[in-house]
Every structure is written in C-alpha cells, then in structure tokens.
Amino acid sequence: MKILILCGGTSSEKEVSIWSAENVYQSLVNTEYQVEMVDIARLTPYELCQKILCNNFDVVFPVLHGKPGEDGSIQGFLDTIGVKYIGSGVFSCAITMDKYRFKLVCKSLGFPQPDFVAIRSKDDVDLVFDFLKLKGFPLVVKPNSQGSSVGVSIVGSKDELESALESAFNYDPIVLVEEFIRGKEITCGIIGNREPIALPLVEILPKTKFFDYESKYNPLLCDEIVPARLKESLKNRLQELAISSYKAFDCRSFGRVDMFVDSYENIYLSEINTIPGLTANSLFTKEVKAAGYTFPEIVKLLVKQALED
Incomplete structure (x- = not known):
C-alpha cells in the first residue's frame, strides 16, 4: 500500500505541519507501507494531482494546519480526483475552521460556548464596546480562521484592545471578541x-x-x-x-x-x-x-x- 503525507503549505502554521508530518512519516517508514512526504508549497495543484494519480497512492494523509489543508480545500481536491484520505471531509473542515460560523451552528445545536461578538472592520468597534459593557475585561480577541492561537490576544484594557484588534485583522477579515472564561x-x-x-x-x-x-x-x-x-x-x-x-x-x-x-x-x-x-x-x-x-x-x-x- 502506498501512502502520501501532505504537509507544509503557506499558512502561518507550516512549520508545525512539517514537524507533525515528520512524526507521522517516521511511524510508517519502516512498516509494510510505502510512504512518501511532500510539501504542497513545492507543487502546483496540477503537479500534485499528477503525483497522486500517476504514482497510484492508495491513501493521502493531509497533515496540514491552517489553510488550505484544514479548511476543506485539500479535502475537496482529493474528493474531486477520487482518492481516499485520512481525516474529516470538506464540510467538517470548512465549518470548524471558520470560528464565526462554527459558533453560530453550536448555538443552534445548544452546545455551550463563551459569548462573543464578530466584527468585520475596525469601524465596528462600537459593537465591541457594547459587548465590553456586558462582559467587562479581560476579553479574548482572535482572528476568525487561524489555528495554534496565531493572532490571539487576551486583553485587559482599552489600550490593549486596540492593538489586539489590529493584530487579529492582519490574519483575517473577520475578528471575534469573546468573553474570557x-x-x-x-x-x-x-x-x-x-x-x-x-x-x-x-x-x-x-x-x-x-x-x-x-x-x-x-x-x-x-x-x-x-x-x-x-x-x-x-x-x-x-x-x-x-x-x-x-x-x-x-x-x-x-x-x-x-x-x-x-x-x-x-x-x-x-x-x-x-x-x-x-x-x-x-x-x-x-x-x-x-x-x-x-x-x-x-x-x-x-x-x-x-x-x-
């Protein structure tokens, strides 16, 4: 059986992805499986498709953190070319990576979660101040679709809040402000x-x-x-x-x-x-x-x- 491990990419978590993939690779390399590891940043989508299909890989293991590996993009690509892969599918990856939509679905399903407000620009800061009046400091500020706590801040004052929002907007056009548990x-x-x-x-x-x-x-x-x-x-x-x-x-x-x-x-x-x-x-x-x-x-x-x- 042939297994291809996908890692790297261009996200802010690419180094962690490579470390994870190397650990997976070492677990499989001396087994009955034929295993190969590739950094997706080194290949175009066409080249990746060729590599998978022309080499007859049986299973792909996306060991990718952040976009495009954890948001459903790679999963949709693999579904399209008809290759089995380890991990959740397009819907699961897309919705859980999108923190705002994930929270909306959690709310509809009754899963308990910290209260939050989502803003799309610094002009929406009034929404944050209204939320602040209800919850008080500290607050958690995070970009909508990052992992490994990238761009996340715990803020305890209005001065810290401004810089935290600016930092989070560097990573995503939607920013969440949550109550601190x-x-x-x-x-x-x-x-x-x-x-x-x-x-x-x-x-x-x-x-x-x-x-x-x-x-x-x-x-x-x-x-x-x-x-x-x-x-x-x-x-x-x-x-x-x-x-x-x-x-x-x-x-x-x-x-x-x-x-x-x-x-x-x-x-x-x-x-x-x-x-x-x-x-x-x-x-x-x-x-x-x-x-x-x-x-x-x-x-x-x-x-x-x-x-x-």
Whole structure:
C-alpha cells in the first residue's frame, strides 16, 4: 500500500505541519507501507494531482494546519480526483475552521460556548464596546480562521484592545471578541468514524499569559497534565460533549475538541481541531500515549479506517 503525507503549505502554521508530518512519516517508514512526504508549497495543484494519480497512492494523509489543508480545500481536491484520505471531509473542515460560523451552528445545536461578538472592520468597534459593557475585561480577541492561537490576544484594557484588534485583522477579515472564561482549559482527543471514542483528557496549564503559539510548542512554557485532575463525573461530561460535538459536525478519523471549565463546573465548547498537531510534544500524541497506545499504532489505525470508510 502506498501512502502520501501532505504537509507544509503557506499558512502561518507550516512549520508545525512539517514537524507533525515528520512524526507521522517516521511511524510508517519502516512498516509494510510505502510512504512518501511532500510539501504542497513545492507543487502546483496540477503537479500534485499528477503525483497522486500517476504514482497510484492508495491513501493521502493531509497533515496540514491552517489553510488550505484544514479548511476543506485539500479535502475537496482529493474528493474531486477520487482518492481516499485520512481525516474529516470538506464540510467538517470548512465549518470548524471558520470560528464565526462554527459558533453560530453550536448555538443552534445548544452546545455551550463563551459569548462573543464578530466584527468585520475596525469601524465596528462600537459593537465591541457594547459587548465590553456586558462582559467587562479581560476579553479574548482572535482572528476568525487561524489555528495554534496565531493572532490571539487576551486583553485587559482599552489600550490593549486596540492593538489586539489590529493584530487579529492582519490574519483575517473577520475578528471575534469573546468573553474570557476563568477556569481550566481542557482538551479531548477523539478517534473514529461512526462510533468515535474519547481519549484521556488533558489539563492545560500555560506558564505564559495564555496557551499561545509559543507555549503550545515549547514544553518549558506549559504543563500538560494527562489525565486531567478532575472528578470522574466531570470527566464523563467533558468526554460526552467532545464526542457529541465531533459527531454533530460529521468529523471522522481523528480530531481534538477544546473546552473550558469554570469554577462552577460549567463547560464551554471552544473549538474542534480536525487536524490536531501530531508532533512528539502535541496534545493529541500525549493523549494517545495515556490511552495505552503507541503513536505508530494509532497512525496505522487511521490508515485502516480511511480504507474502510
């Protein structure tokens, strides 16, 4: 069987994508599979199509973060040329990458989430100030379609708010301003298609102001406790929300659901990552280990599921 790993690209998360892809590659290279890794930034769409079809790859593994790999673009391309791939489909990737639309759907489905306001330009700042009157500082400012906390700020004053909005608009034409949830940040890895299972929860304790890009990929800047230090009833509620939201957005193969828990044990759904980080230090990788699997075992399982689905 021939497997092609796609990585890199042009997004702000391309380096993380390459680190993740190398970890996946090392898990497959000395197995019964023939595996190759390619940076999609080095090929035109036509060249990529030729490479996949002319070399008869059986499965493609998009290990891509941000656009175009995590927003449904690559998935639509692979659907068009009729090639099986690991991970969620076009709809799941597109809607979960678009934080604003994701939140609107969550609201309609009754999934609890932090209150927010979306703005499309700096001229909409009055909406933010109205929201501020209701929620107060601190607030979370984030671009609509970035991952790894790129462009995200926690603001505690009006002076910080202006620079945070400017930073977020550098990444996306839509910016979200959310209420800040005081409590624990919890993430839950999911594996499976029609009957997904939840991996052990991770409790995230950043040593920086919040779980930003640097603390996500520098183990010295964050403590990640697996399994999370929570009572069983709360763990069960978190895992149930993770699975129900994963299924509601028609995710498949694997993913990671990020949540918050406040001091009253209220749970808030933050986002779903359809292609979570797969580096040796990534949250998903740590959850796999805590569940008693090796990383190569999970990668092989994902390949098997892609062929069966």
